[in-house]
Amino acid sequence: xxxFRPASDQGFVDRRxxxxxxxxxxxxxxxxxTHSDLAPEVREVATAIDEYKLVHRRRFITYxxxxxxxxxxxxxxxxxxxxxxxxxxx
Numbered sequence: 456x457x458x459f460r461p462a463s464d465q466g467f468v469d470r471r472x473x474x475x476x477x478x479x480x481x482x483x484x485x486x487x488x489t490h491s492d493l494a495p496e497v498r499e500v501a502t503a504i505d506e507y508k509l510v511h512r513r514r515f516i517t518y519x520x521x522x523x524x525x526x527x528x529x530x531x532x533x534x535x536x537x538x539x540x541x542x543x544x545x
Contacts, residue, residue, distance in 0.1 A: 490502060499528065500524070500525070500528065503524050503527065503528055504516065504521065504524050507520065507523070507524050507527075
């Protein structure tokens with residue numbers, strides 16, 4: 456079997472322009488870039504998640520990390536007689 460060799464003798468040329476930060480200055484978000492059209496409660500959660508990601512240098516978060524954010528905002532699991540799953544969408 457013959458070796459595959461590129462036509463160029465210079466080898467691999469890395470053409471990416473990466474300096475460790477976004478060129479546009481904008482951050483890429485897991486969710487929307489703006490929270491202006493969200494309900495106040497949803498905006499609070501979205502902002503808390505964004506802050507968590509910035510502090511912990513995370514681009515995406517896990518479900519466990521999301522639960523940490525929720526608990527940090529004071530959320531708790533409702534008792535079974537307080538709410539049913541259908542109540543979440545009202």
